[in-house]
Amino acid sequence: MPNSQAKKGLFQFYPHNLLWLGLSVLAIVLDQWTKWIASTHLNYADPIPVLPFLNWTLLHNYGAAFSFLSDAGGWQRYFFTSLAGVVSIIFVFWLMRMPKKMVILPMAIALILGGAIGNLIDRVSLGYVVDFIHVYYQNSHFPAFNLADSAITLGTILLLIDTFFLEKKRNQNADA
Helix, strand or coil: CCCCCCCCCCCCCCHHHHHHHHHHHHHHHHHHHHHHHHHHHCCECCCEEEECCEEEEEEEECCCHHHCCCCCCCHHHHHHHHHHHHHHHHHHHHHHCCCCCCCHHHHHHHHHHHHHHHHHHHHHHHCCEEEEEEEEECCEECCCECHHHHHHHHHHHHHHHHHHHHHHHHHHHHHC
């Protein structure tokens, strides 16, 4: 009979973390759905005003976040595809091994994972990432982005909060 208190091995997961994988899947589905809507209803590079600071503008991003390396000659597609694939695999293993009491860290990982896979799907199937959210103020424009980018950004913020504020508290509680 297996000891339930035994240390989990590399490929042993906590079933409660399927909820966090569900959050990743939700991020992927919402991202792909909104990109499909943008691709089928917007004309390329033709802004549609939504609010005084927001346009829907369909753009194709051949680089990374915020069009980083978008004009690098094509190698970046393979680099970012490989990077997203490796990071996604690592994050799935990391996420599935989270203790039940943790909330912020697995939520962060789930959002980053969902965003990475959402953009990975675009890169593999289209060769570029569909961006359509364009925020600006007067003549200052933020690079266009999508829901996957938003999930990655929110996940990163949560990861930083966990790292700088909650991890120290967990370590203090473990030492007590």
